[in-house]
Amino acid sequence: MDREAITAVCIDDFAIKKRESYGTIMVDISTHQILDMISSRECEAVCEWLKTYPNLQVVSRDGSVTYNNAVVDAHPGALQISDRFH
Structure with missing residues (x-):
């Protein structure tokens, strides 16, 4: 995977153990991978x-x-977008 080619990601939290521990998932917006x-x-x-990921420009x-x-x-210059589920 070429980290420099990825310019847009979506980040969201998920429960590892509800009410106790949580993690973060990162998804490439272009490929949905x-x-x-x-x-x-x-x-x-x-x-x-x-x-x-040095070239991130958009974070959902x-x-x-x-x-x-x-x-x-x-990434102070990155565009932050509130995702449609929130």
């Missing part, structure tokens, strides 16, 4: 993941302040 799943939805972990996400902060920290 899962890029990765991490066992955290904390700002620092998501930010570090986002930084590994829910209304989470944590995800907003992660995107701003990793």
